Amino acid sequence: MAWLELIERELLLFSAFWFAIGALDDMAVDAVWVGLKLFSRAKEGGISNREARAALQGQAAVLIAAWQEEQVIGHTIRHALSAWPQQDYTLYIGCYGNDPATVSAAMSAAAGDPRVRVVIHGNAGPTTKADCLNRLYAALCADERRARARFAFLVLHDSEDMVHPAELAVYDRALQSADYVQLPVRPEPQPWSRWIGGHYCDEFAEAHGKALVVRDALGGGIPAAGVGCAFARAMMERIARRRMAEGYNGPFACECLTEDYELGLLVRDEGGRSRFLRVRDEAGELVATRAFFPGTLESAVRQKSRWVLGIAFQGWDRLGWGNRLCDVWMVLRDRRGPLAALIMACSYSLLLIEGFVLLLQLAGLYQRPPLGGALDGMLAVCGGAVLWRAANRFAFTTAEYGVLEGMMAVLRVPVANIIAIMAGRRALERYVLSLFGRVLVWDKTAHDAHPVSAPGGQ
Known part of the structure; x- marks a missing residue:
């Protein structure tokens, strides 16, 4: 249990810290967007x-x-x-x-x-x-x-x-x-x-x-x-x-x-x-x-x-970071995919550990020690950020596709996260192999359906 507590705390610290950083980044974009809306600069x-x-x-x-x-x-x-x-x-x-x-x-x-x-x-x-x-x-x-x-x-x-x-x-x-x-x-x-x-x-x-x-x-x-x-x-x-x-x-x-x-x-x-x-x-x-x-x-x-x-690996190699604060910020956002995949993988691993710990607690076999003030604060920020992101996802999807798709958007968040984790791992693997001489091959997406041929297509 001592090892489990150590792994749990380290995963919690890592995930909560970087999740909070990402939340602040997203909220900065949200704040700018709200400001643009208020001053009609985001008008279509x-x-x-x-x-x-x-x-x-x-x-x-x-x-x-x-x-x-x-x-x-x-x-x-x-x-x-x-x-x-x-x-x-x-x-x-x-x-x-x-x-x-x-x-x-x-x-x-x-x-x-x-x-x-x-x-x-x-x-x-x-x-x-x-x-x-x-x-x-x-x-x-x-x-x-x-x-x-x-x-x-x-x-x-x-x-x-x-x-x-x-x-x-x-x-x-x-x-x-x-x-x-x-x-x-x-x-x-x-x-x-x-x-x-x-x-x-x-x-x-x-x-x-x-x-x-x-x-x-x-x-x-x-x-x-x-x-x-x-x-x-x-x-x-x-x-x-x-x-x-x-x-x-x-x-x-x-x-x-x-x-x-x-x-x-x-x-x-x-x-x-x-x-x-x-x-x-x-x-x-x-x-x-x-x-x-x-x-x-x-x-x-x-x-x-x-x-x-x-975008993340080849872009870093080929394009650099730019010399304007805005460009550096936006390029950082573009290239955060691998880090985001790692954070989400750690978070879902943490969920499995938390489920196991909860079962032990319910069985009376284990009592969790207190987390501490700083970690509690970060978790509160992360919890609020999750709710805010879900509200954003619902609002923007609803605006374009309707309320039903907006509700589905919230439920689809774990699906998007799992795909991002798997894609990040695959991208990192291919990039590392390229450093040892493996030629990068373009993974073409196969298409067998067109919107025009679907019901309602024009």
């Missing part, structure tokens, strides 16, 4: 139907990398062509010669529409998403040289995305005063995966409803989500020149597992202006990218371990 923008349908001030290029996406790429192409009212854009679809199913699906969906350009990569797939995007960028540049004209801006999307009709108009308007714009991502609820697929709804509702709003208001660098984001042509060209000077064949870093995240932060390094915008159309619908996220435990862990590995 709006766009009328007339503005949403107006012709763009310049041509747009939409880049979509696709490897083994025959189940969804056709839906994405057809929906984009029908949803966007403008004609002045080109969809660049990156495929591979050894993936004939995806090539066939893309060609069939394009149906000869001149707004679709299917580009076949010269290398056999799969390479990486960044490598495929660089091939699309090269095709785009070649098209510009042939036409002796330049695109006004470049848009990034994934092969499973369901776009909003007003999206291109929002970019066109916002990029008159910015170099890069990120719009919200809205994971779609999945009736067949209410717990694992549903926890993405909760996380993105809060992150894109509060955290990135605060980041934008403070003038910090805005990471790109890789979907629903647009870059001014001149800024992308500057980043491409920088990358090519570093030995790359385009603006995307091929060995980086989160090339989109890094690309967004490079805009600030290049002296550009980044914006995160929440805009609603006349019907009150959020102008956002909708998609189904992984619905199984294995696929969710694989995807999130790639995010942790790319």
Whole structure:
């Protein structure tokens, strides 16, 4: 029992201390967000139907990398062509010669529409998403040289995305005063995966409803989500020149597992202006990218371990920390995934120990000694923080998805924590192996369903 008491106290001290630090960090973001709300600086923008349908001030290029996406790429192409009212854009679809199913699906969906350009990569797939995007960028540049004209801006999307009709108009308007714009991502609820697929709804509702709003208001660098984001042509060209000077064949870093995240932060390094915008159309619908996220435990862990590995470990190696207080704070928040996973693992281990101790107490076999004033105080802070976080999760999920999903969001917190723990362990393992020469492989997320094909999809 002496050893058990020692382990229990050490786990309690470690978990409570770091949990309290994390709670203070989150509450600082909450305080800024509340201040923005009070002074109307977090007010959402709006766009009328007339503005949403107006012709763009310049041509747009939409880049979509696709490897083994025959189940969804056709839906994405057809929906984009029908949803966007403008004609002045080109969809660049990156495929591979050894993936004939995806090539066939893309060609069939394009149906000869001149707004679709299917580009076949010269290398056999799969390479990486960044490598495929660089091939699309090269095709785009070649098209510009042939036409002796330049695109006004470049848009990034994934092969499973369901776009909003007003999206291109929002970019066109916002990029008159910015170099890069990120719009919200809205994971779609999945009736067949209410717990694992549903926890993405909760996380993105809060992150894109509060955290990135605060980041934008403070003038910090805005990471790109890789979907629903647009870059001014001149800024992308500057980043491409920088990358090519570093030995790359385009603006995307091929060995980086989160090339989109890094690309967004490079805009600030290049002296550009980044914006995160929440805009609603006349019907009150959020102008956002909708998609189904992984619905199984294995696929969710694989995807999130790639995010942790790319953002926390590779980001530390490749991007440093910045030199502005706001950027350092936000990058610390981005990279806290591995530490958060460790803290949560210790906390759940502590719950098991506490359950065992409680059984001993009920049996009259053990009497717990008092914890002490400092530890009691930290536990009180942690308890209050848990209730506050649950209230935040409920409020933001309810605002986007309704009360039922808001209540589910609170119940899904342990699911999100378990996935984060497993993803953190996997990311750390892969990173350590990479230090000993193991090549990092891009864990592509498989997609077999599209929001357009689901009940209620449009």
